[in-house]
Amino acid sequence: MSKLTDILQSIRPESDFTQSSDFLEDGLLDSFDMVTLVSSLDQAYGISIDGLDIVPDNFKSIAAITALLGKYGATE
Amino acid sequence: MKLRFQGKRITGLLSVVPRHEQSFVEDMKLFNFPEARSRKLMEVMGYDRHRLVEEGVCVSDLAVAGLQHLFESGKLAREEIDALILVTQTPDYPMPPTSNVIQGRLELKQDLFCMDINQGCAGFIVGLMQAFLLLEQPAIGKVVLINADVISRKTSPKDRNSYPLIGDAAAITVVERDPEAGVIHANIKMDGMRREALMIPAGGMRLPHSEQTALLEDVGDNNLRAQDHLRMDGSAVFNFVQVEIPPMVEGLLEQGGMDIDAVDWFLFHQPNRFMLQKLADKIGIPHAKMPMNVVEKYGNSSGVTIPMAIVENLRGPLLAQRFQVCLAGFGVGLTWGSMLMELGELGFCDMIEI
Numbered sequence: 208m209s210k211l212t213d214i215l216q217s218i219r220p221e222s223d224f225t226q227s228s229d230f231l232e233d234g235l236l237d238s239f240d241m242v243t244l245v246s247s248l249d250q251a252y253g254i255s256i257d258g259l260d261i262v263p264d265n266f267k268s269i270a271a272i273t274a275l276l277g278k279y280g281a282t283e
Numbered sequence: 284m285k286l287r288f289q290g291k292r293i294t295g296l297l298s299v300v301p302r303h304e305q306s307f308v309e310d311m312k313l314f315n316f317p318e319a320r321s322r323k324l325m326e327v328m329g330y331d332r333h334r335l336v337e338e339g340v341c342v343s344d345l346a347v348a349g350l351q352h353l354f355e356s357g358k359l360a361r362e363e364i365d366a367l368i369l370v371t372q373t374p375d376y377p378m379p380p381t382s383n384v385i386q387g388r389l390e391l392k393q394d395l396f397c398m399d400i401n402q403g404c405a406g407f408i409v410g411l412m413q414a415f416l417l418l419e420q421p422a423i424g425k426v427v428l429i430n431a432d433v434i435s436r437k438t439s440p441k442d443r444n445s446y447p448l449i450g451d452a453a454a455i456t457v458v459e460r461d462p463e464a465g466v467i468h469a470n471i472k473m474d475g476m477r478r479e480a481l482m483i484p485a486g487g488m489r490l491p492h493s494e495q496t497a498l499l500e501d502v503g504d505n506n507l508r509a510q511d512h513l514r515m516d517g518s519a520v521f522n523f524v525q526v527e528i529p530p531m532v533e534g535l536l537e538q539g540g541m542d543i544d545a546v547d548w549f550l551f552h553q554p555n556r557f558m559l560q561k562l563a564d565k566i567g568i569p570h571a572k573m574p575m576n577v578v579e580k581y582g583n584s585s586g587v588t589i590p591m592a593i594v595e596n597l598r599g600p601l602l603a604q605r606f607q608v609c610l611a612g613f614g615v616g617l618t619w620g621s622m623l624m625e626l627g628e629l630g631f632c633d634m635i636e637i
Contacts, residue, residue, distance in 0.1 A: 218323065237504045238518055239324055239443070242557055246327040258525030258561040 211272060214247045229267045241266050248272075252281035285470050285538055288415040292464040293626060295358060295457040296601075298594045298634040299349040299431075300334045300450075300581055307331055310447050313440045316505050321443070329556025329575065333450040333582025335435045341375045342431040343384045345453035348637040350389055350427070358631045359457060361389065365423040366396040368413055370406035370430045370586050372483075372615065373437060374399060385429070396423065403481065404552045404614025405471075406430050406586025407454070408622055411610075412469060414458040428456040430586040434513060437483050441499065441507035445515045448555055450582020454590035457630070464625070468539040470531060471620035480519040481615040485510035520614075524558055527619050529566045532611055539623040543568055546623070547606040548597065552613055553577035553588035585614065598632040 215224045222235040230236040236244065244266060245256050256279065265275045276282065307330040311321045324330065336345075346369065353359035369382040376384070382397035396417060402409045407430050414426040431453035438449050485496035496510040508514065532549075536542060549568050551559060559575040562568075574596040577588050584591065589610055593601070600606070605627030613619040 218320070239504070240320070243320075243323045243327050246557065255561075255564040258521070258558075258565055261521065261525070261561070 210251060211269065211276075214244065214251060218243050218247065224269065227268070231263050231267055236266065248276065248281075252276060252279070254279040254281050284472065285468075286412060288467040288469065290460055290462050290464055291415045291418050291458060291467065292461045292624075293411075293456055293629065294459050294461075295353075295455075295629055295631040296590050296594055296633075297349050297353060297358075297455045297631065298587070298591050299345045299352075299453040299455070300634065300636055301336045301340065301345070301452070302636045303335050303337055304332050305335055307333075307447050310440070313446070314443045314505070316443060324443075324447075327557050328448065329579045330447045331579040333447070333578075334452060334584075335582075336433045336451045340433060340451075342369070342371050342373055342433055342453070343375050343381050343388060345431050345433070345451075345637065346385050346429045346455070347388050349429075349453055349455045349635065350385070352635050353455065353631070359427075361391055363425045364391060364395065364427050366398070366414070366417045366426040367391070368398050368400060368410050368417075368426060368428045370400045370402050370410040370428070371432055372401060372403050372585060373433045382429075402615070402618060403432075403585040404554070404583075404588070405612035405616070405618040405620050407456075407552075407589040408469070408471065408610060408612040408620035409618065410586070411456070411458065411622060412471065412620070414456075415467070418458065418460050424460060426458045428458055430454045430456070430590065432585045432587065434585060437486075437511065437513050439499065439506075439508040439512040442502075442512065443504070443506050444517055445513050448578055448583045449513070450578075450584040452581060452584035452587040452591060454587045454594075456590055466539075467622060467624040468535060469620065469622040470535055470538065471618070472527070472531070473619075474617045477519070477523065477617045480516045480523065480617060482514050483512065484514060520554075521558060523617055524554070524562060524613055525565065528562055528611060528613055531619055531621055532566055532609065535609065535621045535623050541607070541623065543572075545607060546572070546609045548608045549573040549611070550589055550592050550608055551611045553592055554583055554614075586612065593626070594632055594634050598634070601627050601629050601632045603628065
């Protein structure tokens with residue numbers, strides 16, 4: 208399992224993130240989980256995600272989050 | 284709007300907090316939500332404990348207790364007060380103004396300018412602006428600014444969006460003329476188009492309180508709330524803060540001809556730790572210069588959090604030293620404002636529990 212999937216599972220252990228293309232729409236994450244996720248990503252990758260990037264579209268799927276991490280020079 | 288004041292300064296600060304403290308761990312039992320997820324939220328947002336008034340306690344009770352403490356300790360003389368400004372969203376009554384209630388309960392003189400202002404998280408900035416304007420009048424030599432809210436009484440305990448972060452408190456700030464005081468730069472903006480981002484929908488004339496408005500409804504994410512309660516669109520507020528506040532603070536520094544290094548303390552409204560950290564990172568403010576510890580110890584008490592941050596973190600040094608400070612408040616209205624000033628050598632800077 209990747210570092211990113213580990214982080215997602217630690218926030219919502221009951222959710223299967225590999226089966227969804229829109230975590231928020233499908234109810235796998237809510238807005239508070241998104242805040243927890245940002246904080247976890249900041250810590251795990253040594254970055255500070257800009258507040259303006261904290262929008263649902265950037266956290267809706269593994270691909271979207273990976274693209275966001277790429278913007279900050281963070282890779283799996 | 285850019286504003287500029289001169290020859291005025293803050294000469295004393297007192298925070299008043301209710302004795303009753305409730306922990307986030309206790310709050311968690313009220314939420315219809317898994318404990319593990321609540322605990323993660325606690326770490327990220329900085330929730331730990333908050334101060335809440337007992338049932339029936341009103342804004343004027345906090346204010347009167349604080350002013351009585353100042354009178355009895357000789358830090359303020361009642362006859363010196365020429366104007367009393369109260370900034371609150373939770374007045375004792377729809378009418379009369381709660382500032383008049385405070386005047387009456389303390390038997391203050393009739394030659395007094397009383398004024399209520401309905402403002403929230405930018406209320407310390409708005410109140411200070413009003414105090415400085417009143418001090419332009421020769422008849423007014425000392426203004427008492429009171430920021431106070433008992434917002435827990437308008438918040439659903441079953442709303443995880445808002446209940447864990449709110450707190451009740453009051454702050455009393457004495458503002459006076461001082462010919463030697465330097466220039467105070469300030470700015471303020473408001474946007475009523477976004478008024479519904481933070482709102483208590485019922486209880487006014489538009490939607491009077493009724494049995495219907497008191498009914499708890501499932502508003503999503505397992506949160507229960509009535510129309511009588513505080514409603515906060517967390518995502519909209521977060522976005523508002525991240526978009527509007529950095530340029531406001533940068534504009535203020537430019538207005539004052541200063542950079543971040545020249546400012547000793549950035550004393551901002553305290554919504555939650557996560558939002559403040561993101562704001563500090565975006566503006567480039569070292570975290571050590573921006574206290575973020577008010578929500579975890581006392582809760583977010585709207586317009587009281589800036590004076591609370593000052594008293595909690597700087598009460599000792601401010602009695603003897605002067606600091607260059609940047610204040611910023613942002614919230615309901617929407618309203619956002621900031622102020623660059625020298626603060627210090629205060630006659631008093633303290634906190635009491637009632």
